[in-house]
Amino acid sequence: MKNQIYLYPVETIKHWYVTVVGGQSADLKPNQVGVNMEALAENTDIVPNEDTVMISKLEGRGMPLLTKTYFTVVPLDKNSPDALLKSPIGEVVFPAQVKKEWFLEPVEIGESVVLNNVLSQRYPNRLVNYMDRFIKSRSGMPYIEFDEN
Numbered sequence: 001m002k003n004q005i006y007l008y009p010v011e012t013i014k015h016w017y018v019t020v021v022g023g024q025s026a027d028l029k030p031n032q033v034g035v036n037m038e039a040l041a042e043n044t045d046i047v048p049n050e051d052t053v054m055i056s057k058l059e060g061r062g063m064p065l066l067t068k069t070y071f072t073v074v075p076l077d078k079n080s081p082d083a084l085l086k087s088p089i090g091e092v093v094f095p096a097q098v099k100k101e102w103f104l105e106p107v108e109i110g111e112s113v114v115l116n117n118v119l120s121q122r123y124p125n126r127l128v129n130y131m132d133r134f135i136k137s138r139s140g141m142p143y144i145e146f147d148e149n
Contacts, residue, residue, distance in 0.1 A: 006039035008090030015117040017044055018058060021109050022091030025083035028074065030095050033115075034083045037075035039090030044117075048075040051120040055092070058112035060105050069102045073115070 009017035019035070028034050033055065040046060046053070052070040056062045076084040076093065083093045092113060107113065 004038065006036065006042055006090040008039060009035065009043050009092075009115060011044065012114075015045065015120075017046070017115040017117065018112055019090055019092045019115060021107055021111050021113055022086035022088075022093045023109050024094045024096050024098060025080070025086060026096040027076075027080035027083040028093065028095040030097060031070075031072055032074045032095060033071040034074045034076040034080065034087060034093040035115075036084065036087040036090050037077045039087070040073070040075050043090060046073050046115070046117055046120075048073055051117055053120065054116040055102075056114050056116065057103065057105060057107060058114055073117075 008019035010019070012018050025034070033053070035044075035046075037048070040048060049072065052072055054068045054070055056068070074080075076087050078084065086093045092115065094107075098107070
């Protein structure tokens with residue numbers, strides 16, 4: 001797809017990217033969100049399979065920082081055909097099972113969301129994942145186990 005223009009994600013503030021929801025796919029694990037690989041490389045500083053993002057609706061109420069869910073960003077390519085079809089111009093694709101506690105309000109296909117990559121960029125060595133796991137395990141809240149691969 002050379003010479004393809006990827007409209008999303010758009011960096012509005014350093015390490016904050018606005019994109020739209022492209023849909024859901026069984027190609028993704030519960031702790032992952034996907035973005036077209038070429039759009040990710042062209043429009044962001046996100047390191048695929050390593051960086052984690054918090055996602056919130058562009059318009060709407062935000063969740064408190066300590067209750068937000070963190071997702072690993074994966075590049076969508078021919079190895080994830082269903083998800084790639086839902087991200088032709090850089091839309092974010094959620095895992096097949098979006099859980100209610102991930103957002104205060106339901107997120108619809110075509111709705112604008114923010115991929116917040118600030119913590120992942122500022123704090124190295126997956127500190128964000130460990131912090132999330134520690135806080136949520138102590139409070140009894142569910143948390144996502146991240147693969148260390």
